[in-house]
Amino acid sequence: MGAQADGEENLQFESQNFAAVYDAVNETTTLSWGNADTNDYLILEELKTTNYTLYRSDEPLNTSNYPQSEMIQDGIQACMASDTFTECKERTHQVVYEVPPSTDGNYYYGVTSTLENGTVISNFSAGEGGLLVPIQEFGSPITSPYNLQASYDIENATTHLSWIDTSSVDSSLPLNHTTSIWSHDIMVNRSNWNQTNKTEVVVNLSSDVVSFDIAYTTDVSRTVFYSVLHDFDGASDLRFLSGNTLGTGLVEDNVGSSITGALQVDFNYSNNITSLNWTGSVIEDINHTLHIWRSPSAIVDLAGDGVHEIAQLPANTTHYNYSVESEYSGTSYYMITLSDVLGNQQTMLNSAPKANLYEYTLLVDENIVQDLSAAFVMGTTQLTWSDLSNHPEAVYQIWRSNTGSILTNSLLNGNAEMIGTVTAGVEHYNHTIVGDVSENAWYAVTVVASFGTQNVSYAQTNITLSLNSLSQPLVEDTTSPEAPASLSAVYHPNGTTQLSWSGSVNEIGTMWMLYRNLNSDLAEESFWVEVGTMANSGLSIHNLFVNTVAQTDELINPVYAIGAQDSFGNTIAFEDWMLSSAVREDRQSPQVQMKLFDSSNALETSRWFTGGEDATFSNLEVGNYSLQIATGDDVESILYTLSTEQSPKTLNQGTANPSIDLSLSENLPNLSIAFVVTDNSGNSVSFDVLFCNSCLIQPQVIIETNDATTTDDDSMEGSSSSDNENILIGVCVLLGALVVFLLTRSAPRRKSPTGLPSREEDQWISKYTGNQ
The missing domain is CATH 2.60.40.10 (Immunoglobulins)
Incomplete structure (x- = not known):
C-alpha cells in the first residue's frame, strides 16, 4: 500500500x-x-x-x-x-x-x-x-439453479446438461416451481440477458428434473452457451449468481471432415469428357479421403435420388476427368467432399466445391420433333407434330416470335415467347389470337425430357429449321375487314336493284356480303337476309344486281347493307355494316284517271284505267272536247297515238292539267286513242279509248231455249223455228227504235262533278260506255 x-x-x-x-x-x-x-x-x-x-x-x-x-x-x-x-x-x-x-x-x-x-x-x-x-x-435470496454443467457426446451427437435444483440448496424455497433451458451464442449476465438472442430449448420441467439431453439428428457444428432458470409463479431470477449459465461455450459438432473452395468444370464436345479442377480448395486433413459426386439435379443430400459417387481420391488430388455416357443431354451437378479416417462424411455441403454444366452426347436431331406444321384458321393458329418416341415423360414447349425464324439463340436472348406447354400424347396446340392482330408469326416446339438424366427432365433448346421450327412465316390476321365508305342502291325497271360500292386494295381475298332488310327494325340482325356475295377486286366500283322480292302490284322499301369476310375468316361486326338508304322497289302498275270536258269546260264523263281496257265513249255531240289525264306523282311518261296519226306523242306533264284536245265533226264522227303510261319504276299500262257520236252500244239479247218443248218431230221443229225467227226480227226492230229514241232525247245538263270520282262512281259511268 x-x-x-x-x-x-x-x-x-x-x-x-x-x-x-x-x-x-x-x-x-x-x-x-x-x-x-x-x-x-x-x-x-x-x-x-x-x-x-x-x-x-x-x-x-x-x-x-x-x-x-x-x-x-x-x-x-x-x-x-x-x-x-x-x-x-x-x-x-x-x-x-x-x-x-x-x-x-x-x-x-x-x-x-x-x-x-x-x-x-x-x-x-x-x-x-x-x-x-x-x-x-x-x-433477494437466490432462486436460480446451481452449478450448471454441460458436455457433448461426439459419438451419439448428444449434449448432456445437469444442474442442482435451488430447493436442494435452500430448503425454505417451495418445490412448486418449474425449470427452463435456453441456448444462446454468447455468454450472458443480468445486464445483457434481455437483449441477447436466445432459443427456448425446453420449458416446464418439474423441480425433480435436474438433467436434460439434447440429441442432434441433423448436422450441427457450433459453439453454444446454455442457461437454466427456475420459474416461481411467473418470476425468474435473472441475476445469474448461482452458476446457472455457462461461462465457456460448448462445442457441438457432428459434422465430418470438410473441403472448401471452388470447382471448375468443362465439357469437351469432341471426346465427351468433363474435366474437374478444384485447385486452391482447403482440406481439413491431408490424411482424409476425397469423394466426387455427380447428379442430374442440385446436390443437397449425398443420399438423395440420382446422386452417384463417381470416384474416391487422395485428399491432395486437385484434378479429375470424367467420361460422360452416350445419349445424354442435360445439366450435370458435381460436388467434391471429404471424409475423415473413420469414414464420417462431410455434412456441411454448402461450402464444398461444386459446379454444374450442360453435357450433350446425343446424335443430331435426336431430341427434337421433326414434323412441325402450322395453319391459321378463324383466329386460331393450329400447330401439329409427332411426339418423340420412348419419352412419355416429355413436356413440349411452344414458342412464338413475330420478328423472324426461331433459333436456339432466340430462346436464350428472349426473342421468342413461350406461349404454352402440352404433355406427351397431345401432339397439337391451338393458339388463339387475342385482339386485332395482322402480322407474320414464326413458331417452334422444343421438348423438356430426360435424356440419360434418370427421372430429371431438362429443356432441350436444339432448333433445326423446317423440323421443329417454321422456316417460313405464318400470316395471322384477326383484324376485321373495313366496310366501304358508302353503299348505293338503285332500283331498275327490270325488277332488279343495283348495289354499288368501292372496293379496297387492302382487302385481298375478302368476300363482300350483301344483305336486305324488309323490316323497319334495322338494329335486329336476324331481320337481315343475305342476298349476294362478291369477291373484292381492288379499288374498282363493285356492282351487284339483286332481284326484288316485290310481287306484282306490290311496293316495298327495303334497306340494303354490306358486310365482309376476309380470307382469314374475320368478319365485319354487325354494328359496323354499311347501310344504304331505303330503296323504293315498285311493281305497282300506274293508275290513270281520264276526264272528258266539253267546249264549255263541263265534265262530260270520267274513268279510271289500270291497263288492258278498250273503252268507248259514245253518243257524243259534234264539237270540241278536252281530255285531261290525271296520274300519280311517279308517272314518268304518257304516250298516246291518235287514230288520225301514225306516230305516238308524249303528253306534256309539265302543265298544271295535262290535256289532249279532241274534235268530233260530221266528217270525223269517230276518234280513237291508244295510251301507254309508264311510271318511274318502269311499270306501264296500256289501254284504248274510242270517242264517237254515231256509235251505239249493241244490246245483248239472250234467248233461253226450253228443252222441255223440244221434240223429235221434224215437221213441228221446222215450223216452230220459222215462227221464232219472225218474232225475233220484230222484237229487234222495236228495241232498236226504243234505244234511238232514248239516246237522242235531250237530257237536262247537270253540274259537272268536282274532284276525282270514286271507283263506285266510275262503275256507274261505265253504263254509258262500252268495254270490248
Whole structure:
C-alpha cells in the first residue's frame, strides 16, 4: 500500500460530489462522482495518472478502516491521457454495484485516490470522497439453479446438461416451481440477458428434473452457451449468481471432415469428357479421403435420388476427368467432399466445391420433333407434330416470335415467347389470337425430357429449321375487314336493284356480303337476309344486281347493307355494316284517271284505267272536247297515238292539267286513242279509248231455249223455228227504235262533278260506255 497523504494540499485529488442511488427493481446501487473542480493545470495534469478505488462497508469509512472493507473496483482512471484540461476537470465516473443476494442492511461507500507516486488520498470527506449517511440495500435470496454443467457426446451427437435444483440448496424455497433451458451464442449476465438472442430449448420441467439431453439428428457444428432458470409463479431470477449459465461455450459438432473452395468444370464436345479442377480448395486433413459426386439435379443430400459417387481420391488430388455416357443431354451437378479416417462424411455441403454444366452426347436431331406444321384458321393458329418416341415423360414447349425464324439463340436472348406447354400424347396446340392482330408469326416446339438424366427432365433448346421450327412465316390476321365508305342502291325497271360500292386494295381475298332488310327494325340482325356475295377486286366500283322480292302490284322499301369476310375468316361486326338508304322497289302498275270536258269546260264523263281496257265513249255531240289525264306523282311518261296519226306523242306533264284536245265533226264522227303510261319504276299500262257520236252500244239479247218443248218431230221443229225467227226480227226492230229514241232525247245538263270520282262512281259511268 502506498503512503497515506491527508494534508490540505492533497484535497485537490480527492473525488468530488460522491453519490449513491439504490435500484430496488434490479437490486443494484449506482455510485457516481466527479474530478476536482480546479483550474490548476499541474493538478489536472497529475489527475491523468491518478486512479480511483471504490470501497463498501457496513460502517463509516475512514483512513484507518477502509483497508478492511470490501473493495468494489479499483484502477478507475481519473482522467484519460488524451483528455484536455477541460475534459479532465469535467469528467465523471459511474459504477453499478450488484447487491449480493440475501442482503438487507445499510452500507457506506467511499473512494480513495492513488497518485502516480503511490500516494493514497483517503480522506472520505462527506459528500466528496464518501457517504456521510449510509444507503439501505436489499438483495433477494437466490432462486436460480446451481452449478450448471454441460458436455457433448461426439459419438451419439448428444449434449448432456445437469444442474442442482435451488430447493436442494435452500430448503425454505417451495418445490412448486418449474425449470427452463435456453441456448444462446454468447455468454450472458443480468445486464445483457434481455437483449441477447436466445432459443427456448425446453420449458416446464418439474423441480425433480435436474438433467436434460439434447440429441442432434441433423448436422450441427457450433459453439453454444446454455442457461437454466427456475420459474416461481411467473418470476425468474435473472441475476445469474448461482452458476446457472455457462461461462465457456460448448462445442457441438457432428459434422465430418470438410473441403472448401471452388470447382471448375468443362465439357469437351469432341471426346465427351468433363474435366474437374478444384485447385486452391482447403482440406481439413491431408490424411482424409476425397469423394466426387455427380447428379442430374442440385446436390443437397449425398443420399438423395440420382446422386452417384463417381470416384474416391487422395485428399491432395486437385484434378479429375470424367467420361460422360452416350445419349445424354442435360445439366450435370458435381460436388467434391471429404471424409475423415473413420469414414464420417462431410455434412456441411454448402461450402464444398461444386459446379454444374450442360453435357450433350446425343446424335443430331435426336431430341427434337421433326414434323412441325402450322395453319391459321378463324383466329386460331393450329400447330401439329409427332411426339418423340420412348419419352412419355416429355413436356413440349411452344414458342412464338413475330420478328423472324426461331433459333436456339432466340430462346436464350428472349426473342421468342413461350406461349404454352402440352404433355406427351397431345401432339397439337391451338393458339388463339387475342385482339386485332395482322402480322407474320414464326413458331417452334422444343421438348423438356430426360435424356440419360434418370427421372430429371431438362429443356432441350436444339432448333433445326423446317423440323421443329417454321422456316417460313405464318400470316395471322384477326383484324376485321373495313366496310366501304358508302353503299348505293338503285332500283331498275327490270325488277332488279343495283348495289354499288368501292372496293379496297387492302382487302385481298375478302368476300363482300350483301344483305336486305324488309323490316323497319334495322338494329335486329336476324331481320337481315343475305342476298349476294362478291369477291373484292381492288379499288374498282363493285356492282351487284339483286332481284326484288316485290310481287306484282306490290311496293316495298327495303334497306340494303354490306358486310365482309376476309380470307382469314374475320368478319365485319354487325354494328359496323354499311347501310344504304331505303330503296323504293315498285311493281305497282300506274293508275290513270281520264276526264272528258266539253267546249264549255263541263265534265262530260270520267274513268279510271289500270291497263288492258278498250273503252268507248259514245253518243257524243259534234264539237270540241278536252281530255285531261290525271296520274300519280311517279308517272314518268304518257304516250298516246291518235287514230288520225301514225306516230305516238308524249303528253306534256309539265302543265298544271295535262290535256289532249279532241274534235268530233260530221266528217270525223269517230276518234280513237291508244295510251301507254309508264311510271318511274318502269311499270306501264296500256289501254284504248274510242270517242264517237254515231256509235251505239249493241244490246245483248239472250234467248233461253226450253228443252222441255223440244221434240223429235221434224215437221213441228221446222215450223216452230220459222215462227221464232219472225218474232225475233220484230222484237229487234222495236228495241232498236226504243234505244234511238232514248239516246237522242235531250237530257237536262247537270253540274259537272268536282274532284276525282270514286271507283263506285266510275262503275256507274261505265253504263254509258262500252268495254270490248
